[in-house]
Amino acid sequence: MSSYNLAVVGATGLVGGKILKVLEERNFPLSKLKLLASARSVGKKIKFKGEEYSVEETTFSSFSGLEIALFASAEAASDRFGWEAVKRGAVVIDNSNTFRMDPKVPLIVPEVNPQDLKRHQGLIANPNCSTIQMVVALYPLHKAAKIKRIVVSTYQAVSGWGTLANEELKEQTEDIVKGRAPKVNSKIFPYQIAFNVIPQVDKFLSSGYTKEEQKMVQETKKIMEDDNIKVSATCVRVPVYVSHSEAVNIETEKKLKVDEVREILKKAPGVAIIDEVEDLKYPLPLEAAGRDEVFVGRIREDETIERGLNLWIVSDNLLKGAALNAVQIAEEMIKMRLV
Amino acid sequence: MSSYNLAVVGATGLVGGKILKVLEERNFPLSKLKLLASARSVGKKIKFKGEEYSVEETTFSSFSGLEIALFASAEAASDRFGWEAVKRGAVVIDNSNTFRMDPKVPLIVPEVNPQDLKRHQGLIANPNCSTIQMVVALYPLHKAAKIKRIVVSTYQAVSGWGTLANEELKEQTEDIVKGRAPKVNSKIFPYQIAFNVIPQVDKFLSSGYTKEEQKMVQETKKIMEDDNIKVSATCVRVPVYVSHSEAVNIETEKKLKVDEVREILKKAPGVAIIDEVEDLKYPLPLEAAGRDEVFVGRIREDETIERGLNLWIVSDNLLKGAALNAVQIAEEMIKMRLV
Numbered sequence: 130m131s132s133y134n135l136a137v138v139g140a141t142g143l144v145g146g147k148i149l150k151v152l153e154e155r156n157f158p159l160s161k162l163k164l165l166a167s168a169r170s171v172g173k174k175i176k177f178k179g180e181e182y183s184v185e186e187t188t189f190s191s192f193s194g195l196e197i198a199l200f201a202s203a204e205a206a207s208d209r210f211g212w213e214a215v216k217r218g219a220v221v222i223d224n225s226n227t228f229r230m231d232p233k234v235p236l237i238v239p240e241v242n243p244q245d246l247k248r249h250q251g252l253i254a255n256p257n258c259s260t261i262q263m264v265v266a267l268y269p270l271h272k273a274a275k276i277k278r279i280v281v282s283t284y285q286a287v288s289g290w291g292t293l294a295n296e297e298l299k300e301q302t303e304d305i306v307k308g309r310a311p312k313v314n315s316k317i318f319p320y321q322i323a324f325n326v327i328p329q330v331d332k333f334l335s336s337g338y339t340k341e342e343q344k345m346v347q348e349t350k351k352i353m354e355d356d357n358i359k360v361s362a363t364c365v366r367v368p369v370y371v372s373h374s375e376a377v378n379i380e381t382e383k384k385l386k387v388d389e390v391r392e393i394l395k396k397a398p399g400v401a402i403i404d405e406v407e408d409l410k411y412p413l414p415l416e417a418a419g420r421d422e423v424f425v426g427r428i429r430e431d432e433t434i435e436r437g438l439n440l441w442i443v444s445d446n447l448l449k450g451a452a453l454n455a456v457q458i459a460e461e462m463i464k465m466r467l468v
Numbered sequence: 469m470s471s472y473n474l475a476v477v478g479a480t481g482l483v484g485g486k487i488l489k490v491l492e493e494r495n496f497p498l499s500k501l502k503l504l505a506s507a508r509s510v511g512k513k514i515k516f517k518g519e520e521y522s523v524e525e526t527t528f529s530s531f532s533g534l535e536i537a538l539f540a541s542a543e544a545a546s547d548r549f550g551w552e553a554v555k556r557g558a559v560v561i562d563n564s565n566t567f568r569m570d571p572k573v574p575l576i577v578p579e580v581n582p583q584d585l586k587r588h589q590g591l592i593a594n595p596n597c598s599t600i601q602m603v604v605a606l607y608p609l610h611k612a613a614k615i616k617r618i619v620v621s622t623y624q625a626v627s628g629w630g631t632l633a634n635e636e637l638k639e640q641t642e643d644i645v646k647g648r649a650p651k652v653n654s655k656i657f658p659y660q661i662a663f664n665v666i667p668q669v670d671k672f673l674s675s676g677y678t679k680e681e682q683k684m685v686q687e688t689k690k691i692m693e694d695d696n697i698k699v700s701a702t703c704v705r706v707p708v709y710v711s712h713s714e715a716v717n718i719e720t721e722k723k724l725k726v727d728e729v730r731e732i733l734k735k736a737p738g739v740a741i742i743d744e745v746e747d748l749k750y751p752l753p754l755e756a757a758g759r760d761e762v763f764v765g766r767i768r769e770d771e772t773i774e775r776g777l778n779l780w781i782v783s784d785n786l787l788k789g790a791a792l793n794a795v796q797i798a799e800e801m802i803k804m805r806l807v
Binding site for chain 2: 278280282284302303305306307319320321324325326327328329333336337338359360361363365367368369370374376378387406407409411412413414415426427428429430431432433434437439441
């Protein structure tokens with residue numbers, strides 16, 4: 130088995146750190162590991178498999194001699210360095226929103242559309258966290274019964290917005306527990322997130338929808354390769370550190386009964402069913418945190434339409450929603466001999 | 469103007485306390501106020517308009533000489549004392565689930581179906597909190613464009629489950645802040661609620677839906693007096709103390725544009741619009757707490773169907789969702805000379 134020269138760009142961030150953990154745990158075949166970040170992180174030390182690595186500044190020349198670059202940095206860095214890294218010979222797997230809807234760029238969830246990797250031109254996009262967990266659970270149902278419409282409401286963890294968001298929730302909570310007025314730093318969440326929910330994830334568009342909601346609409350179609358799937362999304366931030374939850378209502382072309390859904394999802398890659406409500410078993414964000422699977426529960430027929438279903442889908446937004454999916458894309462490309 | 473002999477049953481509970489506050493603030497015309505509760509609260513002192521009242525044990529004879537009894541106690545107390553209080557001459561407004569679907573019992577939201585009070589037989593039911601705020605916002609749209617189907621996902625505050633639930637969230641949060649393992653008291657929430665969301669509100673039914681979800685389906689039809697309205701609900705508990713939030717998707721018979729929705733809701737009783745997303749203005753549970761209104765925002769056309777809308781509806785579950793609505797029912801009955 131070959132091994133690869135790989136860089137993690139944005140290695141000091143929340144997703145960057147998770148990528149390193151996933152590479153370590155999965156024993157990813159590395160000959161060389163480079164940790165890249167912006168100038169202000171240069172010199173930071175990060176341990177990987179017991180060895181200490183120094184963070185280097187990302188520059189164009191950083192990518193020479195690399196075979197794989199996993200980008201977990203801000204959009205600006207992806208924008209600046211993405212194609213430059215490809216030019217220098219690296220395959221780029223980018224976690225940001227920058228290239229996801231670019232027709233030249235495959236948008237990949239390995240359980241759903243690995244075949245799209247074949248047409249890659251050096252840069253592959255990792256989808257948005259909320260979309261990944263939804264399509265992992267829904268694609269097997271789509272194959273069996275064709276999904277016509279999805280109405281989804283999300284319950285999204287703060288870590289989707291990065292380290293500072295986690296700190297903000299923590300500090301606000303501490304302030305409240307200690308009887309102090311919680312500080313709101315409008316650069317992260319525009320309102321207090323502790324003991325509150327905020328019906329806004331990412332920026333607003335002129336349509337009245339947010340970018341996050343638009344991502345769920347557009348990315349679902351691209352990943353499932355079906356422009357006819359209609360998605361109506363409401364994305365909401367909740368005071369949870371890790372794991373996004375989603376209340377998902379779908380309408381299918383062919384009728385699916387609950388038992389059939391269970392049979393299909395039992396065999397579905399990356400999916401774990403937790404659905405024994407008589408014993409109060411259903412997916413919870415706290416229990417999904419740190420796990421690789423997409424958890425599905427509360428599977429119910431929706432009798433308000435002829436062929437409807439309700440599902441509750443939960444997954445670790447930093448793992449399957451980001452780091453794990455990126456590493457799985459790299460593994461898939463190795464398997465397909467595309468890198 | 470007449471004044472009335474009134475009792476609050478369950479006066480020591482979370483909703484009972486709120487009822488007293490609402491009666492005080494609205495200067496409800498009282499000649500006599502009786503505070504009733506179970507035996508273990510007897511002798512507790514509660515202040516009302518500067519005067520101290522002693523809590524008495526609820527017995528059948530408690531209701532003699534009363535004109536109005538507001539029940540904010542557990543279902544068992546409503547079941548035992550509800551009709552007995554009516555027999556003794558009181559009009560009962562009951563906040564529990566006990567009588568809501570009883571055909572003899574009007575289920576009232578004064579902004580929606582005050583006319584149903586005319587057929588009362590002494591006992592009136594106050595609807596479930598999640599249902600009240602939804603129908604206050606949706607009924608004006610239903611009148612204008614006939615709602616065919618509702619898909620709702622809730623983000624429900626812990627206070628819907630009473631004082632102990634508030635304490636549980638508080639204690640778990642404190643434990644986590646102080647580095648201790650949070651205690652889970654399975655009598656309240658079956659899992660940790662701090663920094664988690666739980667896709668279960670009330671008990672599970674054999675259908676796979678919860679009682680709370682069933683309430684939203686059944687009560688909406690009864691209050692809006694339209695059995696053809698289809699409701700598909702997913703009810704979820706979030707770590708918020710006060711105010712329920714709801715992501716609501718509706719399909720109407722007649723097309724409604726966003727501007728039309730705004731015009732209709734501007735004139736709707738009990739509704740306040742907060743919907744200027746360019747300035748990041750939308751309803752938040754933290755800001756709705758302590759307020760009387762049902763707040764509506766994030767009004768968007770849902771283009772996945774021909775005549776669809778998405779709305780975000782937030783209201784104080786203890787006020788409009790419980791205490792305020794109960795007192796408003798009493799006020800409405802006085803106005804209609806039914807008491």
